[in-house]
Amino acid sequence: MIDNKTALLDLPALYIVPTPIGNLGDITQRSLDILHQVDLIAAEDTRHTGRLLSHFGIATKTYALHDHNEQQKAQVLVEKVLAGESIALVSDAGTPLISDPGYHLVTKCRQAGVKVVPLPGACAVITALSASGLPSDRFSFEGFFPAKSKGRKDKLLEIYKAERTCIFYESPHRITDSLADMLEVLGPDREVVLARELTKTFETIHGAPLGELVEWIEEDSNRKRGEMVLLIHGYREDKQADALPDDALRTLKILVQELPLKKAAALVAEIHNLKKNALYKWGLENLE
Template identity: 80%
Template sequence: MTSNKTTYIEQPTLFIVPTPIGNLGDITQRALDVLNSVDIIAAEDTRHTGKLLSHFNIQTRTFALHDHNEQQKAQVLVDKLLAGESIALVSDAGTPLISDPGYHLVSQCRQAGVKVVPLPGACAVITALSASGLPSDRFSFEGFLPAKSKGRKDKFMEIAKVERTCIFYESPHRITESLADMLDVLGPEREVVLARELTKTYETIQGLPLGELIEWIEEDENRKRGEMVLLIHGHREPVNEELPDEATRTLAILVKELPLKKAAAATAEIYNLKKNALYKWGLENLS
Protein backbone atom coordinates (compact mmCIF):
# COMPACT_ATOMS: atom_id res chain seq x y z
CA MET A 1 0.00 0.00 0.00
CA THR A 2 1.68 3.20 -1.14
CA SER A 3 1.50 6.67 0.36
CA ASN A 4 3.31 8.27 -2.60
CA LYS A 5 0.59 10.28 -4.26
CA THR A 6 2.65 11.24 -7.30
CA THR A 7 3.38 7.64 -8.34
CA TYR A 8 -0.07 6.14 -7.76
CA ILE A 9 -2.07 9.01 -9.26
CA GLU A 10 -0.75 10.40 -12.51
CA GLN A 11 -3.10 13.39 -12.85
CA PRO A 12 -5.70 15.22 -10.73
CA THR A 13 -8.64 12.85 -10.51
CA LEU A 14 -11.97 12.48 -8.77
CA PHE A 15 -12.28 8.83 -7.66
CA ILE A 16 -15.71 7.38 -6.88
CA VAL A 17 -14.94 4.94 -4.07
CA PRO A 18 -17.50 2.42 -2.75
CA THR A 19 -17.19 1.50 0.92
CA PRO A 20 -18.55 -1.57 2.76
CA ILE A 21 -22.29 -1.74 3.48
CA GLY A 22 -21.69 -3.73 6.67
CA ASN A 23 -18.76 -6.11 6.47
CA LEU A 24 -15.44 -4.25 6.50
CA GLY A 25 -13.84 -7.18 4.72
CA ASP A 26 -15.68 -6.14 1.54
CA ILE A 27 -13.47 -3.11 0.92
CA THR A 28 -11.16 -3.63 -2.05
CA GLN A 29 -7.39 -3.27 -2.10
CA ARG A 30 -7.74 -0.68 -4.85
CA ALA A 31 -10.13 1.37 -2.69
CA LEU A 32 -7.60 1.32 0.17
CA ASP A 33 -4.81 2.38 -2.20
CA VAL A 34 -6.87 5.30 -3.51
CA LEU A 35 -7.99 6.46 -0.06
CA ASN A 36 -4.35 6.44 1.05
CA SER A 37 -3.11 8.23 -2.05
CA VAL A 38 -5.53 11.10 -2.66
CA ASP A 39 -5.15 14.54 -1.13
CA ILE A 40 -8.73 14.77 0.16
CA ILE A 41 -11.59 12.38 0.93
CA ALA A 42 -14.99 14.00 0.36
CA ALA A 43 -17.31 12.22 2.80
CA GLU A 44 -21.05 12.28 3.43
CA ASP A 45 -20.40 12.16 7.19
CA THR A 46 -16.79 12.79 8.19
CA ARG A 47 -17.30 11.23 11.63
CA HIS A 48 -18.72 8.02 10.14
CA THR A 49 -16.00 7.85 7.49
CA GLY A 50 -13.42 8.67 10.15
CA LYS A 51 -14.15 5.35 11.86
CA LEU A 52 -13.55 3.48 8.60
CA LEU A 53 -10.31 5.35 7.94
CA SER A 54 -9.12 4.76 11.50
CA HIS A 55 -9.80 1.03 11.16
CA PHE A 56 -7.51 0.87 8.12
CA ASN A 57 -5.02 3.42 9.51
CA ILE A 58 -5.62 5.92 6.71
CA GLN A 59 -4.53 9.48 7.55
CA THR A 60 -5.93 11.36 4.52
CA ARG A 61 -7.82 14.53 5.48
CA THR A 62 -11.59 14.64 4.97
CA PHE A 63 -14.03 17.21 3.62
CA ALA A 64 -17.75 17.17 4.41
CA LEU A 65 -19.95 16.85 1.32
CA HIS A 66 -23.57 15.95 2.00
CA ASP A 67 -27.10 16.58 0.72
CA HIS A 68 -27.39 19.94 2.49
CA ASN A 69 -24.17 21.53 1.21
CA GLU A 70 -23.23 19.74 -2.00
CA GLN A 71 -24.50 22.37 -4.42
CA GLN A 72 -22.52 25.04 -2.57
CA LYS A 73 -19.34 23.02 -1.89
CA ALA A 74 -18.98 21.10 -5.15
CA GLN A 75 -17.27 24.02 -6.88
CA VAL A 76 -14.78 24.28 -4.01
CA LEU A 77 -13.70 20.71 -4.68
CA VAL A 78 -13.63 21.25 -8.45
CA ASP A 79 -11.28 24.21 -7.91
CA LYS A 80 -8.99 22.01 -5.81
CA LEU A 81 -8.95 19.40 -8.55
CA LEU A 82 -8.16 22.02 -11.19
CA ALA A 83 -5.35 23.24 -8.94
CA GLY A 84 -3.75 19.80 -9.02
CA GLU A 85 -5.18 17.88 -6.06
CA SER A 86 -6.88 14.50 -6.26
CA ILE A 87 -10.06 13.62 -4.36
CA ALA A 88 -11.88 10.43 -3.37
CA LEU A 89 -15.65 10.65 -2.99
CA VAL A 90 -17.23 8.26 -0.49
CA SER A 91 -20.66 7.90 1.08
CA ASP A 92 -21.51 6.41 4.47
CA ALA A 93 -21.87 2.96 2.91
CA GLY A 94 -21.96 1.47 -0.57
CA THR A 95 -21.44 3.23 -3.88
CA PRO A 96 -21.65 7.05 -3.90
CA LEU A 97 -24.52 8.66 -5.85
CA ILE A 98 -26.81 5.62 -5.39
CA SER A 99 -29.38 7.41 -3.19
CA ASP A 100 -26.38 9.29 -1.77
CA PRO A 101 -24.70 12.65 -2.48
CA GLY A 102 -22.28 13.18 -5.34
CA TYR A 103 -24.30 13.94 -8.45
CA HIS A 104 -23.55 17.67 -8.48
CA LEU A 105 -19.84 17.13 -7.87
CA VAL A 106 -19.46 14.52 -10.62
CA SER A 107 -21.50 16.60 -13.05
CA GLN A 108 -19.41 19.72 -12.42
CA CYS A 109 -16.17 17.74 -12.69
CA ARG A 110 -17.14 16.37 -16.08
CA GLN A 111 -18.18 19.82 -17.28
CA ALA A 112 -14.81 21.20 -16.13
CA GLY A 113 -12.86 18.47 -17.87
CA VAL A 114 -11.68 16.82 -14.64
CA LYS A 115 -10.92 13.11 -14.91
CA VAL A 116 -13.53 10.99 -13.07
CA VAL A 117 -12.61 7.38 -12.23
CA PRO A 118 -15.22 5.00 -10.77
CA LEU A 119 -14.16 2.03 -8.65
CA PRO A 120 -16.36 -1.07 -8.50
CA GLY A 121 -17.49 -2.21 -5.09
CA ALA A 122 -20.27 -2.70 -2.58
CA CYS A 123 -23.82 -1.68 -3.54
CA ALA A 124 -26.89 -2.84 -1.62
CA VAL A 125 -29.10 -2.78 -4.74
CA ILE A 126 -26.94 -5.20 -6.72
CA THR A 127 -26.12 -7.33 -3.68
CA ALA A 128 -29.82 -7.82 -2.93
CA LEU A 129 -30.78 -8.44 -6.56
CA SER A 130 -28.09 -11.09 -7.04
CA ALA A 131 -29.50 -13.25 -4.22
CA SER A 132 -33.21 -12.44 -4.57
CA GLY A 133 -34.20 -15.12 -7.04
CA LEU A 134 -36.15 -12.49 -9.02
CA PRO A 135 -35.49 -11.82 -12.72
CA SER A 136 -32.31 -9.78 -13.03
CA ASP A 137 -32.10 -9.30 -16.80
CA ARG A 138 -34.24 -6.15 -16.54
CA PHE A 139 -34.61 -4.12 -13.36
CA SER A 140 -34.94 -0.57 -12.13
CA PHE A 141 -33.76 1.03 -8.91
CA GLU A 142 -36.35 3.51 -7.63
CA GLY A 143 -34.53 4.86 -4.56
CA PHE A 144 -36.29 5.36 -1.24
CA LEU A 145 -40.05 5.01 -1.08
CA PRO A 146 -41.97 8.24 -0.40
CA ALA A 147 -42.53 9.04 3.28
CA LYS A 148 -46.30 9.57 2.94
CA SER A 149 -48.89 6.90 2.20
CA LYS A 150 -50.35 8.69 -0.83
CA GLY A 151 -46.92 9.07 -2.40
CA ARG A 152 -46.17 5.40 -1.86
CA LYS A 153 -49.48 4.28 -3.36
CA ASP A 154 -48.92 6.55 -6.36
CA LYS A 155 -45.49 4.98 -6.85
CA PHE A 156 -46.93 1.45 -6.61
CA MET A 157 -49.64 2.38 -9.12
CA GLU A 158 -46.89 3.63 -11.42
CA ILE A 159 -45.07 0.30 -11.37
CA ALA A 160 -48.12 -2.00 -11.12
CA LYS A 161 -47.97 -3.04 -14.79
CA VAL A 162 -44.19 -2.73 -15.20
CA GLU A 163 -42.71 -6.10 -16.19
CA ARG A 164 -39.17 -5.56 -14.86
CA THR A 165 -38.04 -6.13 -11.27
CA CYS A 166 -38.39 -2.91 -9.24
CA ILE A 167 -36.11 -2.22 -6.28
CA PHE A 168 -36.61 0.23 -3.41
CA TYR A 169 -34.86 1.21 -0.20
CA GLU A 170 -37.03 1.53 2.90
CA SER A 171 -36.41 2.49 6.51
CA PRO A 172 -37.36 0.08 9.32
CA HIS A 173 -39.80 2.47 11.00
CA ARG A 174 -41.94 2.65 7.84
CA ILE A 175 -41.72 -0.94 6.60
CA THR A 176 -45.09 -2.05 8.02
CA GLU A 177 -47.00 0.89 6.54
CA SER A 178 -45.20 0.62 3.21
CA LEU A 179 -46.02 -3.06 2.80
CA ALA A 180 -49.66 -2.37 3.73
CA ASP A 181 -49.82 0.27 0.97
CA MET A 182 -48.15 -2.15 -1.42
CA LEU A 183 -50.75 -4.79 -0.56
CA ASP A 184 -53.60 -2.37 -1.29
CA VAL A 185 -52.21 -1.63 -4.76
CA LEU A 186 -50.42 -4.78 -5.91
CA GLY A 187 -52.43 -7.43 -4.05
CA PRO A 188 -51.35 -10.42 -1.96
CA GLU A 189 -50.04 -12.57 -4.83
CA ARG A 190 -47.21 -10.31 -6.02
CA GLU A 191 -43.85 -11.84 -5.16
CA VAL A 192 -41.73 -9.53 -3.01
CA VAL A 193 -38.28 -10.05 -1.49
CA LEU A 194 -37.12 -8.33 1.69
CA ALA A 195 -33.33 -8.13 2.01
CA ARG A 196 -32.20 -6.67 5.34
CA GLU A 197 -28.87 -6.14 7.09
CA LEU A 198 -26.95 -7.28 4.01
CA THR A 199 -23.40 -8.52 4.72
CA LYS A 200 -24.01 -8.11 8.47
CA THR A 201 -24.44 -10.69 11.23
CA TYR A 202 -28.24 -10.85 10.95
CA GLU A 203 -28.48 -10.73 7.16
CA THR A 204 -31.90 -11.94 6.03
CA ILE A 205 -33.22 -12.44 2.50
CA GLN A 206 -36.84 -13.62 2.40
CA GLY A 207 -39.07 -13.84 -0.64
CA LEU A 208 -42.79 -14.68 -0.51
CA PRO A 209 -46.11 -13.63 -2.02
CA LEU A 210 -46.76 -10.23 -0.47
CA GLY A 211 -49.63 -11.39 1.74
CA GLU A 212 -47.46 -14.12 3.22
CA LEU A 213 -44.40 -11.86 3.51
CA ILE A 214 -46.37 -9.41 5.66
CA GLU A 215 -47.43 -12.27 7.94
CA TRP A 216 -43.82 -13.48 8.14
CA ILE A 217 -42.55 -10.03 9.13
CA GLU A 218 -45.25 -9.61 11.77
CA GLU A 219 -44.18 -12.87 13.44
CA ASP A 220 -40.94 -11.34 14.74
CA GLU A 221 -40.21 -7.68 15.57
CA ASN A 222 -36.54 -8.24 14.70
CA ARG A 223 -37.57 -8.69 11.08
CA LYS A 224 -38.56 -5.01 11.01
CA ARG A 225 -35.08 -3.80 11.96
CA GLY A 226 -32.02 -2.78 10.00
CA GLU A 227 -31.21 -1.42 6.58
CA MET A 228 -33.77 -2.72 4.07
CA VAL A 229 -34.05 -3.37 0.36
CA LEU A 230 -37.43 -4.30 -1.15
CA LEU A 231 -37.51 -6.09 -4.50
CA ILE A 232 -40.81 -6.49 -6.36
CA HIS A 233 -41.35 -9.05 -9.10
CA GLY A 234 -42.45 -7.47 -12.34
CA HIS A 235 -46.05 -7.70 -13.51
CA ARG A 236 -47.16 -11.01 -14.96
CA GLU A 237 -50.50 -11.57 -16.65
CA PRO A 238 -52.59 -13.62 -14.22
CA VAL A 239 -53.49 -17.17 -15.04
CA ASN A 240 -57.25 -17.50 -14.81
CA GLU A 241 -57.90 -19.82 -11.92
CA GLU A 242 -61.55 -20.52 -11.40
CA LEU A 243 -62.47 -21.02 -7.77
CA PRO A 244 -65.08 -23.74 -7.17
CA ASP A 245 -68.53 -22.34 -6.41
CA GLU A 246 -68.71 -24.33 -3.18
CA ALA A 247 -65.45 -22.74 -2.01
CA THR A 248 -66.63 -19.19 -2.62
CA ARG A 249 -69.96 -19.99 -0.94
CA THR A 250 -68.09 -21.34 2.09
CA LEU A 251 -65.88 -18.26 2.20
CA ALA A 252 -68.94 -15.99 2.05
CA ILE A 253 -70.43 -17.83 5.04
CA LEU A 254 -67.24 -17.89 7.09
CA VAL A 255 -66.47 -14.21 6.52
CA LYS A 256 -69.65 -13.33 8.40
CA GLU A 257 -68.03 -14.71 11.56
CA LEU A 258 -64.29 -14.37 10.86
CA PRO A 259 -61.89 -11.76 9.46
CA LEU A 260 -61.41 -12.24 5.73
CA LYS A 261 -57.82 -13.43 6.12
CA LYS A 262 -58.79 -16.18 8.57
CA ALA A 263 -61.85 -17.13 6.57
CA ALA A 264 -59.73 -17.46 3.42
CA ALA A 265 -57.17 -19.61 5.26
CA ALA A 266 -59.88 -21.91 6.60
CA THR A 267 -61.56 -22.24 3.21
CA ALA A 268 -58.20 -22.94 1.56
CA GLU A 269 -57.58 -25.79 4.01
CA ILE A 270 -61.01 -27.30 3.46
CA TYR A 271 -60.78 -27.30 -0.35
CA ASN A 272 -56.99 -27.53 -0.78
CA LEU A 273 -56.81 -24.18 -2.56
CA LYS A 274 -54.43 -21.22 -2.42
CA LYS A 275 -55.46 -18.92 0.41
CA ASN A 276 -54.19 -15.84 -1.44
CA ALA A 277 -56.52 -16.57 -4.36
CA LEU A 278 -59.44 -16.83 -1.95
CA TYR A 279 -58.35 -13.71 -0.10
CA LYS A 280 -58.18 -11.78 -3.37
CA TRP A 281 -61.61 -13.06 -4.41
CA GLY A 282 -62.98 -11.97 -1.03
CA LEU A 283 -61.52 -8.48 -1.40
CA GLU A 284 -63.12 -8.12 -4.81
CA ASN A 285 -66.50 -9.67 -4.05
CA LEU A 286 -67.23 -9.52 -0.34
CA SER A 287 -65.95 -6.14 0.81
Protein backbone atom coordinates in the same frame (compact mmCIF):
# COMPACT_ATOMS: atom_id res chain seq x y z
CA MET B 1 1.95 1.53 2.45
CA ILE B 2 2.36 2.71 -1.14
CA ASP B 3 4.21 6.02 -1.31
CA ASN B 4 1.70 8.88 -1.70
CA LYS B 5 0.83 9.73 -5.33
CA THR B 6 3.32 7.31 -6.92
CA ALA B 7 0.78 4.69 -8.03
CA LEU B 8 -2.12 6.86 -9.25
CA LEU B 9 -1.71 7.39 -12.97
CA ASP B 10 -4.82 9.51 -13.43
CA LEU B 11 -4.10 12.37 -11.03
CA PRO B 12 -5.57 14.90 -10.67
CA ALA B 13 -9.05 13.37 -10.70
CA LEU B 14 -12.21 12.73 -8.73
CA TYR B 15 -12.36 9.10 -7.58
CA ILE B 16 -15.74 7.51 -6.79
CA VAL B 17 -14.86 5.08 -4.00
CA PRO B 18 -17.39 2.54 -2.65
CA THR B 19 -17.16 1.64 1.03
CA PRO B 20 -18.51 -1.47 2.81
CA ILE B 21 -22.25 -1.72 3.47
CA GLY B 22 -21.55 -3.75 6.60
CA ASN B 23 -18.64 -6.16 6.51
CA LEU B 24 -15.40 -4.18 6.49
CA GLY B 25 -13.68 -7.01 4.66
CA ASP B 26 -15.61 -6.08 1.52
CA ILE B 27 -13.54 -2.97 0.81
CA THR B 28 -11.19 -3.49 -2.14
CA GLN B 29 -7.44 -3.07 -2.08
CA ARG B 30 -7.68 -0.48 -4.83
CA SER B 31 -10.13 1.55 -2.73
CA LEU B 32 -7.73 1.49 0.20
CA ASP B 33 -4.85 2.57 -2.02
CA ILE B 34 -6.86 5.48 -3.41
CA LEU B 35 -7.99 6.62 0.04
CA HIS B 36 -4.38 6.53 1.25
CA GLN B 37 -3.05 8.55 -1.67
CA VAL B 38 -5.56 11.27 -2.51
CA ASP B 39 -5.21 14.77 -1.08
CA LEU B 40 -8.75 14.93 0.27
CA ILE B 41 -11.74 12.67 0.93
CA ALA B 42 -15.20 14.20 0.41
CA ALA B 43 -17.44 12.33 2.86
CA GLU B 44 -21.17 12.28 3.54
CA ASP B 45 -20.49 12.16 7.30
CA THR B 46 -16.89 12.89 8.28
CA ARG B 47 -17.29 11.27 11.71
CA HIS B 48 -18.66 8.06 10.21
CA THR B 49 -15.96 7.97 7.53
CA GLY B 50 -13.35 8.87 10.14
CA ARG B 51 -14.01 5.60 11.97
CA LEU B 52 -13.57 3.64 8.74
CA LEU B 53 -10.33 5.44 7.91
CA SER B 54 -9.01 4.92 11.43
CA HIS B 55 -9.72 1.18 11.18
CA PHE B 56 -7.52 0.97 8.10
CA GLY B 57 -4.86 3.40 9.32
CA ILE B 58 -5.67 6.09 6.75
CA ALA B 59 -4.81 9.67 7.76
CA THR B 60 -6.10 11.55 4.69
CA LYS B 61 -8.02 14.75 5.45
CA THR B 62 -11.81 14.68 5.06
CA TYR B 63 -14.25 17.29 3.81
CA ALA B 64 -17.99 17.24 4.54
CA LEU B 65 -20.15 16.90 1.42
CA HIS B 66 -23.77 15.95 2.07
CA ASP B 67 -27.31 16.56 0.81
CA HIS B 68 -27.58 19.93 2.57
CA ASN B 69 -24.39 21.54 1.25
CA GLU B 70 -23.47 19.70 -1.95
CA GLN B 71 -24.78 22.26 -4.41
CA GLN B 72 -22.86 25.02 -2.62
CA LYS B 73 -19.62 23.08 -1.98
CA ALA B 74 -19.29 21.10 -5.23
CA GLN B 75 -17.65 23.99 -7.10
CA VAL B 76 -15.06 24.37 -4.33
CA LEU B 77 -14.00 20.75 -4.84
CA VAL B 78 -13.97 21.11 -8.62
CA GLU B 79 -11.57 24.05 -8.29
CA LYS B 80 -9.31 22.00 -6.02
CA VAL B 81 -9.03 19.30 -8.65
CA LEU B 82 -8.43 21.87 -11.39
CA ALA B 83 -5.62 23.23 -9.18
CA GLY B 84 -3.97 19.79 -9.15
CA GLU B 85 -5.40 18.04 -6.11
CA SER B 86 -6.84 14.53 -6.12
CA ILE B 87 -10.15 13.89 -4.33
CA ALA B 88 -11.99 10.72 -3.34
CA LEU B 89 -15.76 10.79 -2.92
CA VAL B 90 -17.29 8.36 -0.40
CA SER B 91 -20.72 7.91 1.15
CA ASP B 92 -21.52 6.42 4.55
CA ALA B 93 -21.91 2.97 2.97
CA GLY B 94 -21.88 1.48 -0.50
CA THR B 95 -21.36 3.22 -3.83
CA PRO B 96 -21.70 7.03 -3.83
CA LEU B 97 -24.63 8.58 -5.74
CA ILE B 98 -26.85 5.49 -5.29
CA SER B 99 -29.44 7.23 -3.06
CA ASP B 100 -26.48 9.14 -1.63
CA PRO B 101 -24.85 12.53 -2.33
CA GLY B 102 -22.47 13.12 -5.24
CA TYR B 103 -24.61 13.80 -8.30
CA HIS B 104 -23.98 17.56 -8.36
CA LEU B 105 -20.25 17.11 -7.77
CA VAL B 106 -19.82 14.55 -10.54
CA THR B 107 -21.90 16.66 -12.94
CA LYS B 108 -19.83 19.77 -12.25
CA CYS B 109 -16.58 17.80 -12.61
CA ARG B 110 -17.59 16.47 -16.00
CA GLN B 111 -18.76 19.90 -17.15
CA ALA B 112 -15.38 21.33 -16.12
CA GLY B 113 -13.43 18.61 -17.90
CA VAL B 114 -12.24 16.99 -14.66
CA LYS B 115 -11.49 13.28 -14.98
CA VAL B 116 -13.94 11.13 -12.99
CA VAL B 117 -12.67 7.66 -12.10
CA PRO B 118 -15.28 5.16 -10.81
CA LEU B 119 -14.17 2.22 -8.67
CA PRO B 120 -16.32 -0.93 -8.46
CA GLY B 121 -17.42 -2.11 -5.06
CA ALA B 122 -20.19 -2.65 -2.54
CA CYS B 123 -23.77 -1.70 -3.47
CA ALA B 124 -26.83 -2.91 -1.56
CA VAL B 125 -29.03 -2.88 -4.67
CA ILE B 126 -26.84 -5.30 -6.62
CA THR B 127 -26.00 -7.39 -3.57
CA ALA B 128 -29.69 -7.93 -2.81
CA LEU B 129 -30.64 -8.59 -6.44
CA SER B 130 -27.93 -11.20 -6.90
CA ALA B 131 -29.34 -13.34 -4.07
CA SER B 132 -33.05 -12.59 -4.45
CA GLY B 133 -34.00 -15.27 -6.96
CA LEU B 134 -35.97 -12.64 -8.90
CA PRO B 135 -35.34 -11.97 -12.61
CA SER B 136 -32.18 -9.90 -12.99
CA ASP B 137 -32.07 -9.46 -16.77
CA ARG B 138 -34.19 -6.29 -16.43
CA PHE B 139 -34.50 -4.27 -13.24
CA SER B 140 -34.82 -0.70 -12.02
CA PHE B 141 -33.70 0.93 -8.79
CA GLU B 142 -36.38 3.31 -7.54
CA GLY B 143 -34.62 4.72 -4.46
CA PHE B 144 -36.49 5.12 -1.18
CA PHE B 145 -40.26 4.90 -1.06
CA PRO B 146 -42.00 8.26 -0.52
CA ALA B 147 -42.50 9.02 3.17
CA LYS B 148 -46.29 9.41 3.00
CA SER B 149 -48.89 6.79 2.12
CA LYS B 150 -50.36 8.65 -0.86
CA GLY B 151 -46.92 9.09 -2.40
CA ARG B 152 -46.14 5.41 -1.89
CA LYS B 153 -49.41 4.30 -3.47
CA ASP B 154 -48.86 6.63 -6.43
CA LYS B 155 -45.39 5.15 -6.95
CA LEU B 156 -46.72 1.59 -6.65
CA LEU B 157 -49.46 2.32 -9.18
CA GLU B 158 -46.79 3.72 -11.48
CA ILE B 159 -44.77 0.49 -11.41
CA TYR B 160 -47.77 -1.85 -11.03
CA LYS B 161 -47.59 -3.18 -14.60
CA ALA B 162 -43.81 -2.88 -14.98
CA GLU B 163 -42.49 -6.24 -16.17
CA ARG B 164 -39.02 -5.62 -14.73
CA THR B 165 -37.90 -6.29 -11.16
CA CYS B 166 -38.32 -3.06 -9.17
CA ILE B 167 -36.03 -2.37 -6.22
CA PHE B 168 -36.59 0.04 -3.33
CA TYR B 169 -34.78 1.01 -0.15
CA GLU B 170 -36.85 1.32 3.02
CA SER B 171 -36.20 2.29 6.63
CA PRO B 172 -37.18 0.23 9.68
CA HIS B 173 -39.66 2.79 11.03
CA ARG B 174 -41.66 2.79 7.77
CA ILE B 175 -41.45 -0.84 6.68
CA THR B 176 -44.82 -1.84 8.19
CA ASP B 177 -46.70 1.02 6.55
CA SER B 178 -44.95 0.49 3.22
CA LEU B 179 -45.80 -3.21 3.16
CA ALA B 180 -49.44 -2.38 3.96
CA ASP B 181 -49.58 -0.01 0.99
CA MET B 182 -47.87 -2.59 -1.21
CA LEU B 183 -50.42 -5.19 -0.17
CA GLU B 184 -53.30 -2.86 -1.01
CA VAL B 185 -51.99 -1.86 -4.43
CA LEU B 186 -50.14 -4.97 -5.61
CA GLY B 187 -52.30 -7.62 -3.97
CA PRO B 188 -51.25 -10.60 -1.83
CA ASP B 189 -49.88 -12.75 -4.66
CA ARG B 190 -47.10 -10.49 -5.97
CA GLU B 191 -43.72 -12.00 -5.08
CA VAL B 192 -41.53 -9.70 -2.99
CA VAL B 193 -38.11 -10.24 -1.42
CA LEU B 194 -36.99 -8.45 1.74
CA ALA B 195 -33.20 -8.22 2.16
CA ARG B 196 -32.01 -6.69 5.40
CA GLU B 197 -28.69 -6.14 7.18
CA LEU B 198 -26.77 -7.31 4.10
CA THR B 199 -23.21 -8.55 4.81
CA LYS B 200 -23.80 -8.12 8.56
CA THR B 201 -24.23 -10.65 11.36
CA PHE B 202 -28.02 -10.80 11.09
CA GLU B 203 -28.28 -10.74 7.31
CA THR B 204 -31.72 -11.95 6.19
CA ILE B 205 -33.01 -12.51 2.66
CA HIS B 206 -36.62 -13.71 2.62
CA GLY B 207 -38.95 -13.93 -0.36
CA ALA B 208 -42.64 -14.84 -0.46
CA PRO B 209 -45.97 -13.77 -1.93
CA LEU B 210 -46.68 -10.36 -0.43
CA GLY B 211 -49.52 -11.54 1.80
CA GLU B 212 -47.26 -14.17 3.36
CA LEU B 213 -44.33 -11.77 3.63
CA VAL B 214 -46.43 -9.32 5.65
CA GLU B 215 -47.39 -12.10 8.07
CA TRP B 216 -43.78 -13.29 8.29
CA ILE B 217 -42.37 -9.89 9.19
CA GLU B 218 -45.06 -9.36 11.84
CA GLU B 219 -44.10 -12.63 13.57
CA ASP B 220 -40.80 -11.23 14.87
CA SER B 221 -40.02 -7.56 15.61
CA ASN B 222 -36.36 -8.21 14.81
CA ARG B 223 -37.35 -8.67 11.18
CA LYS B 224 -38.24 -4.96 11.05
CA ARG B 225 -34.76 -3.81 12.08
CA GLY B 226 -31.78 -2.71 10.06
CA GLU B 227 -31.15 -1.35 6.57
CA MET B 228 -33.65 -2.84 4.11
CA VAL B 229 -33.98 -3.52 0.40
CA LEU B 230 -37.35 -4.50 -1.08
CA LEU B 231 -37.40 -6.26 -4.45
CA ILE B 232 -40.70 -6.62 -6.31
CA HIS B 233 -41.22 -9.22 -9.02
CA GLY B 234 -42.27 -7.73 -12.32
CA TYR B 235 -45.88 -7.81 -13.48
CA ARG B 236 -47.16 -11.09 -14.86
CA GLU B 237 -50.47 -11.08 -16.68
CA ASP B 238 -53.22 -12.77 -14.69
CA LYS B 239 -55.07 -15.03 -17.09
CA GLN B 240 -57.92 -15.40 -14.61
CA ALA B 241 -58.42 -11.62 -14.73
CA ASP B 242 -58.85 -11.84 -18.50
CA ALA B 243 -61.62 -14.40 -18.00
CA LEU B 244 -63.70 -12.35 -15.56
CA PRO B 245 -67.38 -12.59 -16.55
CA ASP B 246 -69.05 -9.51 -17.97
CA ASP B 247 -71.80 -9.48 -15.34
CA ALA B 248 -69.19 -9.37 -12.55
CA LEU B 249 -67.39 -6.49 -14.23
CA ARG B 250 -70.66 -4.59 -14.63
CA THR B 251 -71.36 -5.07 -10.92
CA LEU B 252 -67.88 -3.85 -10.05
CA LYS B 253 -68.26 -0.73 -12.20
CA ILE B 254 -71.51 0.13 -10.40
CA LEU B 255 -70.22 -0.50 -6.86
CA VAL B 256 -66.95 1.36 -7.34
CA GLN B 257 -68.92 4.56 -7.89
CA GLU B 258 -69.98 4.41 -4.24
CA LEU B 259 -67.28 2.31 -2.56
CA PRO B 260 -63.47 2.11 -2.49
CA LEU B 261 -62.18 -0.31 -5.11
CA LYS B 262 -60.88 -2.75 -2.51
CA LYS B 263 -64.28 -3.01 -0.81
CA ALA B 264 -66.16 -3.17 -4.11
CA ALA B 265 -63.92 -5.98 -5.36
CA ALA B 266 -64.51 -7.96 -2.17
CA LEU B 267 -68.29 -7.65 -2.51
CA VAL B 268 -68.28 -8.61 -6.18
CA ALA B 269 -66.07 -11.59 -5.41
CA GLU B 270 -68.58 -12.78 -2.81
CA ILE B 271 -71.58 -12.22 -5.08
CA HIS B 272 -70.11 -13.94 -8.14
CA ASN B 273 -67.87 -16.50 -6.38
CA LEU B 274 -64.64 -15.06 -7.83
CA LYS B 275 -61.23 -14.20 -6.43
CA LYS B 276 -61.22 -10.64 -5.14
CA ASN B 277 -57.56 -10.13 -6.09
CA ALA B 278 -58.34 -10.71 -9.78
CA LEU B 279 -61.19 -8.20 -9.60
CA TYR B 280 -59.03 -5.72 -7.71
CA LYS B 281 -56.27 -5.96 -10.32
CA TRP B 282 -58.77 -5.49 -13.13
CA GLY B 283 -60.12 -2.42 -11.36
CA LEU B 284 -56.65 -0.91 -10.90
CA GLU B 285 -55.95 -1.34 -14.60
CA ASN B 286 -59.30 -0.22 -15.97
CA LEU B 287 -61.19 1.95 -13.49
CA GLU B 288 -58.65 4.26 -11.84
